[in-house]
Amino acid sequence: MQDNTVAILGAGSMGTAILSGMLSHGIKKENIKATARKTDSAEQLAKKYGVTAYATDYQPNANSLAVEGAQIILVAVKPVNVIEVLKQIRPVITENALVISVAAGITTATIESYLPGSVAVVRAMPNTPALIRLGLTGIAAGSRSSAEQLNLVVELFNAVGKSVVLDEDKIDALSTISGSGPAYVFYFMEEFIKTAKDMGFSQEDAYLLVTQTFLGASELITQTQGDPAELRRAVTSPNGTTMKAVAVLEEGELHNLFLKATTAALARAKEISQEQK
Numbered sequence: 001m002q003d004n005t006v007a008i009l010g011a012g013s014m015g016t017a018i019l020s021g022m023l024s025h026g027i028k029k030e031n032i033k034a035t036a037r038k039t040d041s042a043e044q045l046a047k048k049y050g051v052t053a054y055a056t057d058y059q060p061n062a063n064s065l066a067v068e069g070a071q072i073i074l075v076a077v078k079p080v081n082v083i084e085v086l087k088q089i090r091p092v093i094t095e096n097a098l099v100i101s102v103a104a105g106i107t108t109a110t111i112e113s114y115l116p117g118s119v120a121v122v123r124a125m126p127n128t129p130a131l132i133r134l135g136l137t138g139i140a141a142g143s144r145s146s147a148e149q150l151n152l153v154v155e156l157f158n159a160v161g162k163s164v165v166l167d168e169d170k171i172d173a174l175s176t177i178s179g180s181g182p183a184y185v186f187y188f189m190e191e192f193i194k195t196a197k198d199m200g201f202s203q204e205d206a207y208l209l210v211t212q213t214f215l216g217a218s219e220l221i222t223q224t225q226g227d228p229a230e231l232r233r234a235v236t237s238p239n240g241t242t243m244k245a246v247a248v249l250e251e252g253e254l255h256n257l258f259l260k261a262t263t264a265a266l267a268r269a270k271e272i273s274q275e276q277k
């Protein structure tokens, strides 16, 4: 993989997270070309990462310039820009190139339909912690990608966290758990901080109490690889204070609430993917 030539189309927030992962994985900066819309963004990319960068505002053919000769092409523009970008690169794309798309809601079949038959497509759904290399990415093969190409994509996303390979029809479901998941966690934190303040803590102390508790609990489960129910029981002494609190939480039927929330997210994902066809 180290010797591959790469084009990153739309090196924004997710594109640059993956770009950093590629560099840490040994792909040479000389072998990477990236694009953005604004000239400023492209200049920043060149300065910060040492890659060749083009801006579509300055060079309308920026995406095709980046793609010429590239063996791996990462499509990381917003979903609404994907089709226009695919149309731009089609005439110059390398035969047998591998296209990896992180665009939410756009299927491999749609992407394949805009590219030559010799080009393989793999879809990946990372989440925001990929920005600090603690991401979780769901990876699905397209109809033309080989096992070797799929492994290469897994290797690539493992440089920004962990990954699971799944059938593409499970990508939307994964997105309702790990994709949206960080937002659910931040929402708990928001509410938990408000609760701490109701208990008389200052904003600063409430923030520390809650964020450190989330960090500590996450590390504890990660380091022990323990069962969450077991770990919960370990801090719940019979007839103690935690037991009283957990009993109240159980009355709130959290499982049903999660199921309702993720079902709503899944229904919206299906609508979005219809809109993007």
Ligand SMILES: NC(=O)c1ccc[n+]([C@@H]2O[C@H](COP(=O)([O-])OP(=O)(O)OC[C@H]3O[C@@H](n4cnc5c(N)ncnc54)[C@H](OP(=O)(O)O)[C@@H]3O)[C@@H](O)[C@H]2O)c1
Binding pocket: 009, 010, 011, 012, 013, 014, 015, 035, 036, 037, 038, 039, 041, 042, 056, 063, 076, 077, 078, 079, 081, 085, 102, 103, 104, 125, 126, 127, 128
């Ligand atoms: N962020 C996430 O957590 C996350 C998670 C899963 C999937 N994704 C997917 O990742 C993709 C990018 O999301 P993001 O959050 O990284 O967005 P972003 O930060 O806005 O990045 C988009 C990038 O595309 C560039 N751009 C816009 N039009 C372009 C064009 N025609 N050609 C080339 N580059 C163009 C933008 O340049 P300028 O900055 O100069 O405008 C920017 O660098 C989306 O498809 C999204 O569904 C994101």
